[in-house]
Amino acid sequence: MPFFTFLRANAPFLFVGFLLSFLSSFGQTFFISTFGGEIRAEFGLSHGQWGAVYGIATTFSAAVMLWSGGLTDRFRVRALGPLVLGGLALTCVAMALNPFVMLLPVAIFALRLLGQGMTSHIAGVAMARWFVASRGRALAIAALGFSFGEALLPVAFVALKGVTGWRTLWLVAAAILLVSLPVLARLLRQERTPQSMAAEAQIGGMDGRHWSRNEVLRHRLFWFLVPALLGPSAFNTAFFFQQVHLAEVKGWAHVGLVAIFPAYSAASVVALLASGWAVDRFGTARLMPLFQLPLALFYFLFAGVDSLALALPVMLLMGLTSGAQATVPVAFWAEFYGTRHIGSIKATAAAIMVLGSAIGPILTGALIDLGISFPQQMVGIGLYFLLACLLAGIGVGTAKRSLTVSA
16 A cells, blocks of 8 residues: 555554654653753752662563553553553653652652553554554554654753743643543544454464463563663663763753754654565564664764764664664564564563663663763673674574564
Protein backbone atom coordinates (compact mmCIF):
# COMPACT_ATOMS: atom_id res chain seq x y z
CA MET A 1 0.00 0.00 0.00
CA PRO A 2 1.40 3.47 -0.90
CA PHE A 3 2.57 5.42 2.15
CA PHE A 4 0.00 8.23 2.07
CA THR A 5 -2.82 5.79 1.32
CA PHE A 6 -1.68 3.82 4.36
CA LEU A 7 -1.75 7.00 6.46
CA ARG A 8 -5.27 7.95 5.38
CA ALA A 9 -6.65 4.45 5.84
CA ASN A 10 -5.23 4.05 9.35
CA ALA A 11 -5.01 7.63 10.63
CA PRO A 12 -6.97 7.19 13.92
CA PHE A 13 -4.97 4.13 14.99
CA LEU A 14 -1.63 5.63 13.98
CA PHE A 15 -2.39 8.87 15.81
CA VAL A 16 -3.16 6.89 18.97
CA GLY A 17 0.39 5.54 18.83
CA PHE A 18 1.82 8.99 18.06
CA LEU A 19 -0.10 10.68 20.87
CA LEU A 20 0.82 8.08 23.49
CA SER A 21 4.47 8.21 22.44
CA PHE A 22 4.49 12.01 22.71
CA LEU A 23 2.77 12.07 26.10
CA SER A 24 5.24 9.53 27.49
CA SER A 25 7.74 12.43 27.31
CA PHE A 26 6.65 13.67 30.74
CA GLY A 27 8.12 10.52 32.29
CA GLN A 28 11.20 10.39 30.06
CA THR A 29 14.65 11.40 31.23
CA PHE A 30 15.09 14.07 28.57
CA PHE A 31 12.17 15.96 30.15
CA ILE A 32 12.75 15.27 33.86
CA SER A 33 16.44 16.14 33.57
CA THR A 34 15.67 19.67 32.38
CA PHE A 35 14.74 20.30 36.02
CA GLY A 36 17.77 18.46 37.42
CA GLY A 37 19.56 21.59 38.62
CA GLU A 38 16.46 22.96 40.34
CA ILE A 39 15.64 19.63 41.97
CA ARG A 40 19.18 19.20 43.31
CA ALA A 41 19.17 22.76 44.66
CA GLU A 42 15.68 22.45 46.16
CA PHE A 43 16.43 19.23 48.03
CA GLY A 44 20.19 19.70 48.64
CA LEU A 45 21.37 16.74 46.53
CA SER A 46 24.76 16.13 44.92
CA HIS A 47 25.07 14.72 41.40
CA GLY A 48 25.59 11.26 42.86
CA GLN A 49 22.69 11.53 45.31
CA TRP A 50 20.29 12.78 42.63
CA GLY A 51 21.47 9.99 40.33
CA ALA A 52 20.91 7.45 43.11
CA VAL A 53 17.39 8.71 43.83
CA TYR A 54 16.55 8.64 40.15
CA GLY A 55 18.16 5.27 39.57
CA ILE A 56 16.61 3.50 42.55
CA ALA A 57 13.14 4.81 41.72
CA THR A 58 13.59 3.75 38.10
CA THR A 59 14.76 0.28 39.18
CA PHE A 60 11.56 -0.24 41.14
CA SER A 61 9.54 0.93 38.16
CA ALA A 62 11.34 -1.66 36.01
CA ALA A 63 10.38 -4.40 38.47
CA VAL A 64 6.73 -3.35 38.43
CA MET A 65 6.79 -3.22 34.60
CA LEU A 66 7.28 -7.00 34.54
CA TRP A 67 3.73 -7.26 35.89
CA SER A 68 2.01 -4.12 34.61
CA GLY A 69 3.31 -4.49 31.05
CA GLY A 70 1.54 -7.83 30.74
CA LEU A 71 -1.80 -6.06 31.23
CA THR A 72 -1.68 -5.16 27.53
CA ASP A 73 -2.31 -8.83 26.74
CA ARG A 74 -5.52 -8.69 28.78
CA PHE A 75 -6.99 -5.21 28.42
CA ARG A 76 -7.62 -2.90 25.49
CA VAL A 77 -5.80 0.36 24.89
CA ARG A 78 -9.17 2.10 25.35
CA ALA A 79 -9.16 0.97 28.99
CA LEU A 80 -5.45 1.19 29.83
CA GLY A 81 -4.49 4.35 27.95
CA PRO A 82 -6.71 6.89 29.77
CA LEU A 83 -6.06 5.24 33.14
CA VAL A 84 -2.29 5.47 32.73
CA LEU A 85 -2.39 9.04 31.40
CA GLY A 86 -4.62 10.13 34.28
CA GLY A 87 -2.14 8.66 36.75
CA LEU A 88 0.73 10.39 34.97
CA ALA A 89 -1.08 13.74 35.20
CA LEU A 90 -1.59 13.28 38.95
CA THR A 91 2.09 12.47 39.33
CA CYS A 92 3.05 15.69 37.55
CA VAL A 93 0.89 17.55 40.07
CA ALA A 94 2.70 15.71 42.87
CA MET A 95 6.06 16.82 41.46
CA ALA A 96 4.82 20.41 41.49
CA LEU A 97 3.58 20.31 45.09
CA ASN A 98 5.97 17.93 46.87
CA PRO A 99 8.05 19.69 49.59
CA PHE A 100 9.67 16.57 51.07
CA VAL A 101 12.87 14.93 49.82
CA MET A 102 11.66 11.58 51.17
CA LEU A 103 8.74 11.63 48.73
CA LEU A 104 10.91 12.52 45.73
CA PRO A 105 11.74 8.85 44.93
CA VAL A 106 8.01 8.02 45.01
CA ALA A 107 7.21 10.75 42.50
CA ILE A 108 10.10 9.73 40.24
CA PHE A 109 8.98 6.08 40.47
CA ALA A 110 5.48 7.00 39.30
CA LEU A 111 6.78 9.24 36.50
CA ARG A 112 9.05 6.50 35.20
CA LEU A 113 6.51 3.69 35.50
CA LEU A 114 3.55 5.54 34.02
CA GLY A 115 5.45 7.69 31.51
CA GLN A 116 8.56 6.01 30.20
CA GLY A 117 7.23 2.57 31.08
CA MET A 118 3.52 2.07 30.50
CA THR A 119 2.59 4.90 28.13
CA SER A 120 5.34 4.08 25.63
CA HIS A 121 4.75 0.34 26.14
CA ILE A 122 1.06 0.62 25.30
CA ALA A 123 1.89 2.58 22.14
CA GLY A 124 4.40 -0.02 20.95
CA VAL A 125 2.25 -3.05 21.71
CA ALA A 126 -0.75 -1.49 20.00
CA MET A 127 1.19 -0.89 16.79
CA ALA A 128 2.86 -4.31 16.85
CA ARG A 129 -0.48 -6.06 17.31
CA TRP A 130 -2.73 -3.91 15.14
CA PHE A 131 -0.44 -4.05 12.09
CA VAL A 132 1.23 -7.03 10.46
CA ALA A 133 2.62 -6.49 6.93
CA SER A 134 3.07 -2.76 7.67
CA ARG A 135 4.26 -3.18 11.25
CA GLY A 136 7.52 -1.33 10.65
CA ARG A 137 5.79 1.70 9.14
CA ALA A 138 3.20 1.78 11.91
CA LEU A 139 5.85 1.64 14.64
CA ALA A 140 7.86 4.36 12.89
CA ILE A 141 4.88 6.70 12.57
CA ALA A 142 3.84 6.17 16.19
CA ALA A 143 7.39 6.70 17.41
CA LEU A 144 7.46 10.11 15.74
CA GLY A 145 5.73 11.17 18.94
CA PHE A 146 8.96 10.50 20.86
CA SER A 147 10.93 12.63 18.40
CA PHE A 148 8.37 15.41 18.53
CA GLY A 149 8.58 15.46 22.32
CA GLU A 150 12.39 15.37 22.32
CA ALA A 151 12.58 18.24 19.85
CA LEU A 152 9.91 20.47 21.39
CA LEU A 153 9.66 19.97 25.13
CA PRO A 154 13.25 20.48 26.45
CA VAL A 155 13.75 23.71 24.51
CA ALA A 156 10.27 25.01 25.39
CA PHE A 157 10.45 24.20 29.09
CA VAL A 158 14.03 25.42 29.56
CA ALA A 159 12.97 28.69 27.95
CA LEU A 160 9.86 28.85 30.17
CA LYS A 161 12.03 28.47 33.26
CA GLY A 162 13.14 32.01 32.55
CA VAL A 163 9.63 33.35 33.16
CA THR A 164 8.15 31.01 35.79
CA GLY A 165 9.17 28.53 38.46
CA TRP A 166 9.98 24.89 37.81
CA ARG A 167 7.10 23.69 39.97
CA THR A 168 4.59 25.66 37.90
CA LEU A 169 5.92 23.96 34.78
CA TRP A 170 5.04 20.56 36.20
CA LEU A 171 1.45 21.83 36.50
CA VAL A 172 1.64 22.81 32.83
CA ALA A 173 2.69 19.23 32.02
CA ALA A 174 -0.28 17.90 33.99
CA ALA A 175 -2.63 20.21 32.10
CA ILE A 176 -1.33 18.97 28.73
CA LEU A 177 -1.98 15.38 29.79
CA LEU A 178 -5.50 16.12 31.02
CA VAL A 179 -6.41 17.98 27.83
CA SER A 180 -5.20 14.97 25.83
CA LEU A 181 -7.46 12.47 27.61
CA PRO A 182 -10.68 13.27 25.70
CA VAL A 183 -8.72 13.31 22.44
CA LEU A 184 -7.45 9.79 23.11
CA ALA A 185 -10.93 8.60 24.11
CA ARG A 186 -12.42 9.91 20.88
CA LEU A 187 -9.74 8.24 18.77
CA LEU A 188 -10.35 4.91 20.46
CA ARG A 189 -14.11 4.77 20.03
CA GLN A 190 -13.64 2.08 17.36
CA GLU A 191 -10.47 0.52 18.70
CA ARG A 192 -9.30 -2.71 17.17
CA THR A 193 -8.67 -5.28 19.90
CA PRO A 194 -6.48 -8.39 20.15
CA GLN A 195 -9.62 -10.53 20.45
CA SER A 196 -11.27 -9.16 17.31
CA MET A 197 -8.06 -9.47 15.33
CA ALA A 198 -7.12 -12.96 16.44
CA ALA A 199 -7.36 -14.61 13.03
CA GLU A 200 -5.78 -11.68 11.26
CA ALA A 201 -2.82 -10.72 13.40
CA GLN A 202 -1.70 -13.70 15.47
CA ILE A 203 1.52 -14.39 13.56
CA GLY A 204 4.02 -16.97 14.80
CA GLY A 205 7.77 -16.53 15.19
CA MET A 206 10.63 -19.03 15.22
CA ASP A 207 9.52 -22.54 14.32
CA GLY A 208 6.19 -20.99 13.31
CA ARG A 209 4.88 -20.83 16.87
CA HIS A 210 4.05 -18.33 19.61
CA TRP A 211 6.57 -18.21 22.43
CA SER A 212 5.50 -17.52 26.00
CA ARG A 213 7.50 -15.17 28.18
CA ASN A 214 8.94 -18.07 30.19
CA GLU A 215 10.08 -19.76 26.97
CA VAL A 216 11.70 -16.54 25.77
CA LEU A 217 13.60 -16.19 29.04
CA ARG A 218 14.94 -19.73 28.64
CA HIS A 219 16.06 -19.08 25.07
CA ARG A 220 19.72 -18.10 24.51
CA LEU A 221 18.91 -15.42 21.93
CA PHE A 222 17.23 -13.24 24.53
CA TRP A 223 20.33 -13.15 26.72
CA PHE A 224 22.60 -12.33 23.79
CA LEU A 225 20.42 -9.26 23.27
CA VAL A 226 20.36 -8.04 26.88
CA PRO A 227 23.47 -5.80 26.50
CA ALA A 228 21.88 -4.18 23.45
CA LEU A 229 18.65 -3.65 25.40
CA LEU A 230 20.45 -2.13 28.39
CA GLY A 231 22.92 0.08 26.54
CA PRO A 232 20.87 2.83 24.84
CA SER A 233 18.52 3.25 27.78
CA ALA A 234 21.43 3.35 30.25
CA PHE A 235 23.80 5.70 28.50
CA ASN A 236 21.46 7.85 26.43
CA THR A 237 19.46 8.34 29.61
CA ALA A 238 22.71 9.30 31.34
CA PHE A 239 23.54 11.73 28.52
CA PHE A 240 20.27 13.62 28.93
CA PHE A 241 20.22 13.20 32.71
CA GLN A 242 23.69 14.73 33.04
CA GLN A 243 23.01 17.53 30.55
CA VAL A 244 23.47 20.29 33.15
CA HIS A 245 26.79 18.79 34.26
CA LEU A 246 27.81 18.19 30.64
CA ALA A 247 27.18 21.82 29.72
CA GLU A 248 29.18 22.98 32.73
CA VAL A 249 32.16 20.73 31.95
CA LYS A 250 32.18 21.72 28.28
CA GLY A 251 31.81 25.40 29.13
CA TRP A 252 28.51 25.74 27.26
CA ALA A 253 25.27 27.44 28.27
CA HIS A 254 22.60 24.90 29.19
CA VAL A 255 20.12 26.49 26.79
CA GLY A 256 22.79 26.24 24.07
CA LEU A 257 23.15 22.50 24.64
CA VAL A 258 19.41 21.82 24.54
CA ALA A 259 19.18 23.99 21.43
CA ILE A 260 21.08 21.33 19.46
CA PHE A 261 18.76 18.54 20.59
CA PRO A 262 16.43 19.18 17.62
CA ALA A 263 19.27 18.02 15.34
CA TYR A 264 19.22 14.73 17.22
CA SER A 265 15.44 14.62 16.89
CA ALA A 266 15.58 15.36 13.16
CA ALA A 267 18.01 12.49 12.61
CA SER A 268 15.80 10.31 14.76
CA VAL A 269 12.81 11.06 12.53
CA VAL A 270 14.78 10.14 9.41
CA ALA A 271 15.97 6.93 11.06
CA LEU A 272 12.45 6.13 12.25
CA LEU A 273 11.00 6.27 8.77
CA ALA A 274 13.97 4.55 7.15
CA SER A 275 14.10 1.75 9.73
CA GLY A 276 10.34 1.24 9.50
CA TRP A 277 10.68 0.73 5.75
CA ALA A 278 13.73 -1.50 6.26
CA VAL A 279 11.91 -3.68 8.82
CA ASP A 280 9.07 -4.31 6.36
CA ARG A 281 11.50 -4.83 3.47
CA PHE A 282 14.32 -6.89 5.02
CA GLY A 283 13.08 -8.12 8.41
CA THR A 284 14.80 -7.47 11.71
CA ALA A 285 17.47 -10.19 11.63
CA ARG A 286 19.78 -8.03 9.50
CA LEU A 287 19.10 -4.86 11.47
CA MET A 288 19.44 -5.89 15.13
CA PRO A 289 23.24 -6.34 15.15
CA LEU A 290 23.92 -3.12 13.23
CA PHE A 291 21.63 -0.30 14.30
CA GLN A 292 23.65 0.63 17.42
CA LEU A 293 26.92 1.20 15.56
CA PRO A 294 26.19 4.93 14.99
CA LEU A 295 25.70 5.27 18.74
CA ALA A 296 29.13 3.80 19.43
CA LEU A 297 30.65 6.34 17.05
CA PHE A 298 28.67 9.14 18.72
CA TYR A 299 30.25 8.49 22.11
CA PHE A 300 33.76 8.18 20.67
CA LEU A 301 33.41 11.55 18.92
CA PHE A 302 31.43 13.53 21.50
CA ALA A 303 34.08 12.87 24.14
CA GLY A 304 36.46 15.20 22.30
CA VAL A 305 33.99 17.81 21.02
CA ASP A 306 34.78 21.28 22.39
CA SER A 307 32.21 23.49 20.66
CA LEU A 308 28.48 23.42 20.07
CA ALA A 309 29.09 23.90 16.35
CA LEU A 310 30.91 20.56 16.25
CA ALA A 311 28.54 18.91 18.73
CA LEU A 312 25.53 19.51 16.51
CA PRO A 313 26.51 17.18 13.61
CA VAL A 314 27.75 14.56 16.08
CA MET A 315 24.28 14.55 17.68
CA LEU A 316 22.95 13.20 14.38
CA LEU A 317 24.66 9.87 15.11
CA MET A 318 22.77 9.43 18.37
CA GLY A 319 19.56 10.26 16.54
CA LEU A 320 20.16 7.54 13.94
CA THR A 321 20.29 4.81 16.57
CA SER A 322 17.50 6.31 18.68
CA GLY A 323 15.14 6.36 15.71
CA ALA A 324 15.85 2.75 14.84
CA GLN A 325 15.57 1.79 18.52
CA ALA A 326 11.89 2.74 18.42
CA THR A 327 11.08 0.32 15.58
CA VAL A 328 13.61 -2.49 15.24
CA PRO A 329 13.46 -4.15 18.71
CA VAL A 330 9.66 -4.00 18.96
CA ALA A 331 9.26 -5.57 15.52
CA PHE A 332 12.00 -8.07 16.39
CA TRP A 333 10.03 -9.59 19.28
CA ALA A 334 6.98 -10.07 17.07
CA GLU A 335 9.01 -11.50 14.19
CA PHE A 336 11.08 -13.94 16.23
CA TYR A 337 8.70 -14.86 19.05
CA GLY A 338 5.19 -14.32 17.60
CA THR A 339 2.45 -11.86 18.52
CA ARG A 340 0.15 -13.79 20.86
CA HIS A 341 2.19 -12.93 23.97
CA ILE A 342 3.81 -9.78 22.60
CA GLY A 343 2.61 -7.66 25.53
CA SER A 344 4.34 -9.70 28.22
CA ILE A 345 7.45 -10.31 26.09
CA LYS A 346 7.84 -6.64 25.25
CA ALA A 347 7.16 -5.78 28.89
CA THR A 348 10.13 -7.91 29.89
CA ALA A 349 12.34 -6.16 27.34
CA ALA A 350 10.94 -2.81 28.47
CA ALA A 351 11.71 -3.66 32.10
CA ILE A 352 15.32 -4.36 31.14
CA MET A 353 15.50 -1.06 29.28
CA VAL A 354 13.97 0.78 32.23
CA LEU A 355 16.52 -0.95 34.47
CA GLY A 356 19.22 0.33 32.13
CA SER A 357 17.84 3.84 32.50
CA ALA A 358 18.26 3.39 36.26
CA ILE A 359 21.83 2.10 36.00
CA GLY A 360 23.01 4.94 33.74
CA PRO A 361 22.37 7.88 36.10
CA ILE A 362 23.61 5.94 39.15
CA LEU A 363 26.84 4.84 37.47
CA THR A 364 27.67 8.10 35.74
CA GLY A 365 26.66 10.20 38.78
CA ALA A 366 28.91 8.14 41.06
CA LEU A 367 31.83 8.49 38.63
CA ILE A 368 31.25 12.24 38.41
CA ASP A 369 31.39 12.47 42.21
CA LEU A 370 34.72 10.59 42.03
CA GLY A 371 36.07 13.23 39.67
CA ILE A 372 35.55 11.41 36.36
CA SER A 373 33.48 13.73 34.19
CA PHE A 374 30.85 12.39 31.85
CA PRO A 375 32.89 13.26 28.72
CA GLN A 376 35.77 11.24 30.17
CA GLN A 377 33.43 8.24 30.50
CA MET A 378 32.32 8.32 26.87
CA VAL A 379 35.11 6.26 25.27
CA GLY A 380 34.29 3.35 27.57
CA ILE A 381 30.62 3.72 26.66
CA GLY A 382 31.49 3.55 22.96
CA LEU A 383 33.41 0.30 23.53
CA TYR A 384 30.39 -1.13 25.35
CA PHE A 385 28.21 -0.56 22.29
CA LEU A 386 30.68 -2.30 20.00
CA LEU A 387 30.55 -5.34 22.27
CA ALA A 388 26.74 -5.24 22.38
CA CYS A 389 26.58 -5.24 18.56
CA LEU A 390 28.93 -8.22 18.40
CA LEU A 391 26.87 -10.25 20.88
CA ALA A 392 23.62 -9.39 19.09
CA GLY A 393 25.16 -10.55 15.81
CA ILE A 394 26.17 -13.89 17.31
CA GLY A 395 22.75 -14.50 18.87
CA VAL A 396 20.66 -13.48 15.88
CA GLY A 397 22.94 -15.28 13.43
CA THR A 398 22.24 -18.56 15.17
CA ALA A 399 18.53 -18.05 15.86
CA LYS A 400 17.43 -16.89 12.41
CA ARG A 401 17.84 -20.43 11.09
CA SER A 402 14.63 -21.25 12.98
CA LEU A 403 12.75 -18.27 11.57
CA THR A 404 10.21 -19.86 9.28
CA VAL A 405 7.49 -17.20 9.36
CA SER A 406 8.14 -13.51 8.98
CA ALA A 407 5.83 -10.89 10.50
